[in-house]
Amino acid sequence: MDLQVALLLGQDGLTNGAIYALLALALVLVFAVTRVVFIPQGEFVAFGALTLASFQADKTPGTLWLLLAAGGLVSLFEVGAALRRRKLGLVAPTLLWNLAYPALAAAIAVLGHPVAWPLAFQVLLSLALVVPLGPMVYRLAFQPLAEASVLVLLIVAVAVHLVLVGLGLLIFGAEGSRTPPFSEASFEIGSIAVNGQTVWVLVASLVLVGSLFVFFDRTLRGKALRATALNRTGARLMGISTVKAGKQAFMLAALIGAFSGVLIAPITTIYYDSGFLIGLKGFVGAIVGGLTSYPIAAAGAVLVGLLESYSSFWASAFKEVIVFTLIIPVLLWRSLKSQDIDEHQ
Amino acid sequence: MMRRHLGFIAFVGLLGVCPLVLPEFYVTLLNYIGLSALVTLGVVLLTGVGGLTSFGQAAFVGLGAYSTAFLTTATDLPLWVAPFAGSPWIALLAGLLLTGVVALVLGFLTLRLSGHYLPLGTIAWGISLYFLFGNLDFLGGFTGISGIPVLSVVGIELRSGRAFYYLIWIVVLVAVRVIQNLLDSREGRAIRALQGGTLMAEAMGVDTARAKMIVFVLAAFLACVSGWLYAHLQRFINPTPFGLQVGIEYLFMAVIGGAAHVWGAVVGAAAFTILKQWLQDWLPSLLGSSGSYEVIVLGVLLVVMLQRAREGLWPVLARLVPDTKQPITFEVTEVSPRNPILALGTELLDCRNVRKEFGGLVANDDMSLLVGAGEIVALIGPNGAGKSTMFNVVSGVWPLTSGEVRFRGERVDGMGARQIARRGMSRSFQHVRLLPCMSVLENVAIGAHGRGRAGVLAACLHTERREEREILSFAAAQIERVGLGEFMVAPAGSLPLGQQRILEIARALCANPSLLLLDEPAAGLRYLEKQALGELLRRLREEGIGILLVEHDMDFVMGLVDRCVVMEFGQKIAEGLPAEVQANPAVLAAYLGGAL
Numbered sequence: 001m002d003l004q005v006a007l008l009l010g011q012d013g014l015t016n017g018a019i020y021a022l023l024a025l026a027l028v029l030v031f032a033v034t035r036v037v038f039i040p041q042g043e044f045v046a047f048g049a050l051t052l053a054s055f056q057a058d059k060t061p062g063t064l065w066l067l068l069a070a071g072g073l074v075s076l077f078e079v080g081a082a083l084r085r086r087k088l089g090l091v092a093p094t095l096l097w098n099l100a101y102p103a104l105a106a107a108i109a110v111l112g113h114p115v116a117w118p119l120a121f122q123v124l125l126s127l128a129l130v131v132p133l134g135p136m137v138y139r140l141a142f143q144p145l146a147e148a149s150v151l152v153l154l155i156v157a158v159a160v161h162l163v164l165v166g167l168g169l170l171i172f173g174a175e176g177s178r179t180p181p182f183s184e185a186s187f188e189i190g191s192i193a194v195n196g197q198t199v200w201v202l203v204a205s206l207v208l209v210g211s212l213f214v215f216f217d218r219t220l221r222g223k224a225l226r227a228t229a230l231n232r233t234g235a236r237l238m239g240i241s242t243v244k245a246g247k248q249a250f251m252l253a254a255l256i257g258a259f260s261g262v263l264i265a266p267i268t269t270i271y272y273d274s275g276f277l278i279g280l281k282g283f284v285g286a287i288v289g290g291l292t293s294y295p296i297a298a299a300g301a302v303l304v305g306l307l308e309s310y311s312s313f314w315a316s317a318f319k320e321v322i323v324f325t326l327i328i329p330v331l332l333w334r335s336l337k338s339q340d341i342d343e344h345q
Numbered sequence: 346m347m348r349r350h351l352g353f354i355a356f357v358g359l360l361g362v363c364p365l366v367l368p369e370f371y372v373t374l375l376n377y378i379g380l381s382a383l384v385t386l387g388v389v390l391l392t393g394v395g396g397l398t399s400f401g402q403a404a405f406v407g408l409g410a411y412s413t414a415f416l417t418t419a420t421d422l423p424l425w426v427a428p429f430a431g432s433p434w435i436a437l438l439a440g441l442l443l444t445g446v447v448a449l450v451l452g453f454l455t456l457r458l459s460g461h462y463l464p465l466g467t468i469a470w471g472i473s474l475y476f477l478f479g480n481l482d483f484l485g486g487f488t489g490i491s492g493i494p495v496l497s498v499v500g501i502e503l504r505s506g507r508a509f510y511y512l513i514w515i516v517v518l519v520a521v522r523v524i525q526n527l528l529d530s531r532e533g534r535a536i537r538a539l540q541g542g543t544l545m546a547e548a549m550g551v552d553t554a555r556a557k558m559i560v561f562v563l564a565a566f567l568a569c570v571s572g573w574l575y576a577h578l579q580r581f582i583n584p585t586p587f588g589l590q591v592g593i594e595y596l597f598m599a600v601i602g603g604a605a606h607v608w609g610a611v612v613g614a615a616a617f618t619i620l621k622q623w624l625q626d627w628l629p630s631l632l633g634s635s636g637s638y639e640v641i642v643l644g645v646l647l648v649v650m651l652q653r654a655r656e657g658l659w660p661v662l663a664r665l666v667p668d669t670k671q672p673i674t675f676e677v678t679e680v681s682p683r684n685p686i687l688a689l690g691t692e693l694l695d696c697r698n699v700r701k702e703f704g705g706l707v708a709n710d711d712m713s714l715l716v717g718a719g720e721i722v723a724l725i726g727p728n729g730a731g732k733s734t735m736f737n738v739v740s741g742v743w744p745l746t747s748g749e750v751r752f753r754g755e756r757v758d759g760m761g762a763r764q765i766a767r768r769g770m771s772r773s774f775q776h777v778r779l780l781p782c783m784s785v786l787e788n789v790a791i792g793a794h795g796r797g798r799a800g801v802l803a804a805c806l807h808t809e810r811r812e813e814r815e816i817l818s819f820a821a822a823q824i825e826r827v828g829l830g831e832f833m834v835a836p837a838g839s840l841p842l843g844q845q846r847i848l849e850i851a852r853a854l855c856a857n858p859s860l861l862l863l864d865e866p867a868a869g870l871r872y873l874e875k876q877a878l879g880e881l882l883r884r885l886r887e888e889g890i891g892i893l894l895v896e897h898d899m900d901f902v903m904g905l906v907d908r909c910v911v912m913e914f915g916q917k918i919a920e921g922l923p924a925e926v927q928a929n930p931a932v933l934a935a936y937l938g939g940a941l
Contacts, residue, residue, distance in 0.1 A: 037465065144652045151398050154464055155600060156651055158400065158593055163644035169636045280468065287465060317480040320472060327469040331462060332454050 007192045009309045015198045015267065016281075017305020018205035019260050023282025024301040025212060026253040028294055031286075032229035033249035035150050036142055039157040042279025043164035044130060044257025046272055049265035050168070051126040051258075053177030058115040062171020063129045064106050070136040071098035077139070098136070105129055119180065123262050127255065134254025135247035137164075142250075143243060161276065168272035176274070181266035201263050208256065209298065225249060277320070281308065284327050287334075300330075360514050364507040372506050374622065376578060379513035382614035383571040385598040386520055386607065387564030392596065393604030394528065395560040396540040397456070400592045401467030404474035405444055405565040407587030409572025411478060412440030414490040414582050419483070433496050437573050441566060448565035449558070456557045471589040478584040489583025496577040509578050516574065517611065520567060523805045525607050527563075530804035531790075531797040531816060536560055537780060538791050545778035547762040548740060548771075550795040550856060559801055594621075597647055603657025605782075612658050617643070691718040692754070693860045693891040694739065694770075699748035699758075701731075701738050701915075708734040710915045712748070714893075716860060721882060721892045723902045723923075726912035727935055732895045733775050735912070736862055739893075740772050741765040753859070767795050771858035773849035775865055775895070781838025785829060785848060788837045790820040792855030823851040828877055843869035847878065854885075861885070863894040867901045879905050903927065911935065 023041055030038040047063055054061035078094045105128055108114075114122055141160050145153060183196030216222040228235040228245040236242055257279075261270065264278070281304050288300025304323060311322040364372050384402050391397045413436035422430050429439045455466040479487040496503045496512070503509045527533045535556045538546040543553040576582050585591075594617065602613020624639035632638055650657070694716040701709040708731045716722045724732050738745045741762040750758040757765050766772075771792070779788050793816045799809030824830055827847050832840060837848060846866055853861055866882075867875050875898070882892060882905060896902050902909070902923065909926040911919040913935040919926050926932055 141648050148651075151392070151396070151464070152651055152655070154398065155596060156648055158596070159644040159647040159651075161644075162593070162640040163648075166636075166638055166641035166644065170632065170634075170638060170641070173634075174636065277472075280472070283465065284469070287462070318476070320476045321480070324469040324473040324476075327466060328451075328454055331458060331466055334458060334462065 004192070005313070009313055010306065011192065011194065011198060013306035013309030014302065015201050015305070016264075016308060017302035018201050019264050019278070020282045020285050020301035020304050021298040022205055022208060022256050022260050022301075023279055024285035024289070024297040025209065025294055026256040027279075027282055027286040028289060028297050029212075029225075030249050030253045033225055034138075034142065034146070034246045035153055037150070037154045037157055038253060039154075039276075039279070040137070040161040040164050041253060041257050041282065042275030042277070043161060043168060044134070044254050044275065045261035045264065045278050046168055046172075046270055046275035047130045047133070047164075048126055048258030048261030049179065049270040050172045050177055050261075050272065051129055052122055052179050052262055052265060053270075054172075055109075055114045055117075055122045055126065056179060057177075060110055061126075061129065063126075063133070064102075064109055066167060066171060067102045067129055067133060067136075068106060070133060070140065071102040074098045074136050074139050097132070101132065119182065126262060127258050130258040131251060131254045134250040134252075134257075137254075138247050138250035143246060146242065146246065165273050165276065168275075172272045174272065176269040176271040177265070178269050179262070179265040197263075197266050201267075204259070204263055208259070212252075212294075221248070281305075281323060284323065284330070287327060288330050357518065361511075364510045369506065372510055374618065376506055376510055376513055378611075378615045378618045379510075379517045380571045380575055380578075381595065381598060381618060382517050382611045383513075383520055383574075384568045384595045385602065385610035385614045386517075386524060387567035388595050388599040389602075389604055389607060389610045390524060390536075390560050390567075391564045392599055393606065393609070394540075395536050395557065397557060397560065398464040398596065399467040399561075399564065400464055400589060400596060401471035401474075402564065402568045402595045403587045403589070403592035404471045405448070405568035406572035406575065406591075407474060407478055407584070408444045408447060409437075409440040409569030410576040410582050410587065411484055411490075411572075412436055412443055412569075413573050413576050414493050415484060417494050418490055418492050433494065433573075433577060437570070440569050440573055444565050444569040445562060448562045452558050452561040456561060457554065467592070468589060471592045475584055475588040478587060485583070487584060489581060491581040493576050493580045493582070495580070503577070506578070509574075513574055513578070516570065520570075521607055521611065524563075526807045527801065527805045528607070530807070530809065530813060531794060531799065532556075532559065532801050532804045534783075534787060534791050535794055537783065537787075541778055541780045544742060544762075545774065546791070548742070548766055548774075549791050549852065550763055550766040551791070552763060563801075597643065599657075600647060600655075601650060601657055603659030605656070606659040606663075608663075609657050609659035612662060616658060620646075693718055693752065694893065695751040696735075696739060697749050697751075699735070699738060699750065700746045701734055701743065702746045708915050709738060709745075712912070712915070712917055714910050714917070714920075716891045716893050718859065718891050719886055719889045720908070721886055721894065721906045723906040723909045724893060724895045724912065725897075725899075725902060725909055725926075726918075730912040730935075731915040732912055733864060734915075736772065736775075736864055736893075736895065740770060740862055766856060769857070769859040770862065771853035771856040771860070772862035773846065773853055773864055773866060777842065777845045777849060779837040779845055779848060782836055784834050785824060785832050785837050785840070786817065786820055786834060788848060789824055789852045789855050790816055792823075792852035793820055795856060820851075820855050823854045824848075826854065827851045827881055841869070843871065843874055846870070847874075850881070858890065860891045860893065863892065863896075865895055865897065867896055867898050875901055 023045070027038055027041055030036055051061040051063045075095055075098045078091050078098070082088050082091045109125060109129065114125055137160060141156055142153065145156060181195070181197040182200045185196035186193055188194070216226055224235070224240045225245050225248060227238065227240055228242055232242050235245070261275070264270070282301055284304050285301025286297045288303070289297030304326065307326060308319060308323050312319045315322070363375060384406055388399065388402055391399055413433055416426070416430045416436040416439060417433055419430060429435050451466065451470060455463045478484055484490065498512060501508065503512060528537065535546065535551040536559065538549070538551055539553060539556055546553045546556070575586070598613035598617040599610060600613070601616050602611065603609030621639050621643065624642055628638045628642070629635045692715065694714070696712060696714050699709050699712040700707070712735060714722065714724070724735060726732055737743045739750055741757065741760050741764065745758050748758070749756060752765065752768055752770055755768070757768065796819065797809070797812050797816055799812050803809040821833060824833055827850055829844060829847060829851065832844070837845065840848060846869060850861070850863065850866060867878055870878060879901065885892060894906070906923060908921065909923050910917060911926055911929070911932050918931045918935060919929045
């Protein structure tokens, strides 16, 4: 391997690593707030990418039907719950979000002819369709189990992952898609050609990480999420709604996931089931951070990206083996570090 | 008991007739159900019983299948492998050996970590092993290995699915029986105690790391055997059935069938396999395109079950066959003497200058206290004074920061809870730690863990019944001793909280302790129950047991104990006879506020 190749692989690894880092952050966030190990994170990546691809191909994205259906289901549940408690007045905002909003999004997506729009607007509309699915998934699958053990939540997460992959196949079909890059530009640094999309990915990741930091450290809502992460009961006693916190965490995770999908789709072809492995690589990074530390999780994810890139050069058939075996020394290190007093849930 | 036996016999009879009357398609389906049930049995053992979860069992199935496929088909083997080649039976042993080694290594890496790391680890190795199977040339890559020889058992060639059927289901029934035996034993109780958290089990002398490893390796063995059978049934393998997706399916089966029940594995495997087959048949035609859409329905079903019916199908089925279980019979033997018998007044516990810091917080500071044989000492003080911390430090739950703890003359600080428990110190907990679904008798018998010697193999084969009877008799004697005899077979969770605390004392007594640490034993008891508890503690004192107790009920304490140690802000502020302590101005100030 000469320097040229090494630097190229490094660039690839860094780009993918930045995406994994975003996903790792979302995973840490969801786990901290809701104790859900969010296996379906990757499906949002695929949904984001494929929704954008549908717009570009002048097709109505299947995510639209998913959004309408999920919103309808949530509304049904919420109205049912409100009827039982005889507090029908409280459902108005829920219906706004779960019925009116999807209907509006559907109208725009079908009538607005988005294929003619500039890329940035298409991206925004894709996010607008995918991101509300996050809180809906939380409401349908996880909220009724909010007090269950981590293990039960994890099994539910795996089930949700399978459901979303199945639905992905149903609404997008088996063909993969690529989307055009945000920027066609390409420039040289020294002897290395750097393409514009790489810069986009790195800058966008940094901006997102930065804004997450500001959100958690400087805003009341972010602090409320952190409080929920530390102590659910305590947070509830302070008037923080843990249900709301859960939905917000899932919303952020869906946003990060879908945006990562839009970022990565120009670099690699995305299929309906591509999200899983991408999400899991974020996981390996998140585990490096013990599912609690944001900076270590991000660093771990970048490491995963680099490892993947270099191992694809040396032993491309064993790329996945190498990446997922990395978890074993990491677990060993965690295991030797941990005190393990009584973590009974 | 009888009716359930009849149900079982009817089930076996039905199984025996099936291949004689059913068409080929259904026999094949039943074969796959049996193979899945075997793996799911391991998942039940892990998830429902031991509180661990694995998504990676399919990888162990793959180890079993590839071991035999490779060893029975390969030619030109290197010299060190050659002796193992050729025979499926030697290949089975080799596969079990390999699986055991892999499970031990993976278990060593992940079992010590808290709950969710293990399943995440299993996802990772599930993926790794799948890609490894698919990318190693000598394992045939993604095309796999064909030409695996026909298995023959006692001279009969199992060439057809119908012939193979009997082997599969005999293995399943034997495995179910072995696991049932194991769970109904001392080692099995130790495994079931894992669900109550490691703290209690360790304090009862259970090596929880070992118990976890046992279930993990056993589950891997079951998967490996299933893989071996699969390879010889199919006579062709490729990596697909050993991927993560299938590993997840085994967990689904356990949840659907009832993860806490051994028969849940069989029911779950059957329900899942049939449902999946059925969905695969008509979903694509309904949706107008082909694809594995059944996962949508199965996934939704699983979520709904976990939300609404987490117990699974087996408890519902079991109710159809009412189990008129006779109460366990045993003789309540004389209580065997404490080991060793200590003269009254012999020094048991000697804490010197114990200090415990949590970060910057000093929970115990310069604490010294003595407890002798045949003496009741109360550790009292306002809430947050550090009493429970002191208990946890003494009993080895937490390491102390400085100072020393001697128990019967031996330094025990730095030892773990388990080693200290085995030396004759036993305890109860401030927040009751019982296994609510297990009977009172079984809960108490966990305390007698250290009395038994029989290992896992003896437990699986039930060759340790004499020892088991002794343990249960001893446990029953302790229950009678604390006055809970009438609740012997009731689930522990059905007792009121006060009696659960008494149950914890019986469990602690089961360990044959010379020193008892009781954390608020009288909390939640009514007046008469408190009197009975006082009587019990006095009797124990007369037998020479030393007792250190934390208690808030001063009437109870003052009439009972020999000495009081008073704590405030982590320090000892007074010590002496109850009457002296009651008159001590520092104590009054601590309890009633400084302005006295």
